[in-house]
Amino acid sequence: MIVITGATGVVGRPLVDLLAAQGIPVRAVTRTPTAEFPAGVDVVEGTPSEPETMASALRGATALFLNPRAVGDAAHELVALAARHDVRRVVALAAANVDDDPADQPSRFRGDRNAEAEDAAVASGLEWVSLRPTSFAGNTLSAWGEQIRAGDVVRFVYPAFEESLIDERDLVEVAAYALLKEDLLGRRVVLTGPQSLSHAEMVAVIGDVLGRSLRYQEIRPEAATQGMVARGIPEPFVTALMRRYATHLDQPQHPPTHEVEKILGRPARSFAVWVDDHAAAFEQRARVPG
């Protein structure tokens, strides 16, 4: 039985679906056990950040997928509990930037303890794998979707900042592999997309795929910060994001590692493919009444 924390989320839900589709016994842990899952998935109520709620989730488990967002500060405690339940393997979701200055890691300011999840897996005495993905392709939709739905100008910072976004589906396939196979054990695997793209190039790709003439208009970090905070994004997160971009302007952050291709035996999905598969989300323009 493979236990997935963060099972209703961006990574967890498709991971549960993929394992279930392969006929692997899988248990989805959620704070909301009414959440719908495919037939055959064992849905168990639990709050991974409160390990005392996790005994029934861990009973009979052989492997545990640790999502830091769901696990919070409790990674070490939860992994120790898993070991006492005879869990044999822990696969931690971490991030490519876990070794960076914490002030440059925006996710830390929303409570993600990615380094701690990795450390807990490594120190567990169990079989372990740590997955270190780069930024998810879906972040572009959160950052620019509203502007692209409203018009053809994307106002954002640092057009030259480059990184190799990962298609979340590739991360999910590698996570399933790490849970099931032996050859990633004991590794911290940096997972990227196939190509570094600058912010301006990402917007150009979105425009090409949508058949639109999108224009990137650089704005100052102060203006971007003000806009993001006004949209409800916590200021410490935005400050760290701006620091991350500024720190890595000289060269791409996390250039392609090609690990996805080495592990899955086929190339990582390109950003253009991701955009094509999510085009509708960029195109739901507000209807003009009348």
Ligand SMILES: NC(=O)c1ccc[n+]([C@@H]2O[C@H](COP(=O)([O-])OP(=O)(O)OC[C@H]3O[C@@H](n4cnc5c(N)ncnc54)[C@H](OP(=O)(O)O)[C@@H]3O)[C@@H](O)[C@H]2O)c1
């Ligand atoms: N986005 C990126 O670019 C990126 C890149 C690299 C690494 N990461 C890392 O990936 C992880 C996030 O994975 P994800 O996108 O799959 O997460 P997610 O979809 O935001 O959340 C996963 C699940 O965790 C539970 N959860 C969310 N917030 C919680 C909270 N405050 N307390 C307790 N449980 C909570 C929810 O499950 P229930 O409500 O069902 O309990 C949720 O469905 C983070 O550690 C992040 O740093 C992200």
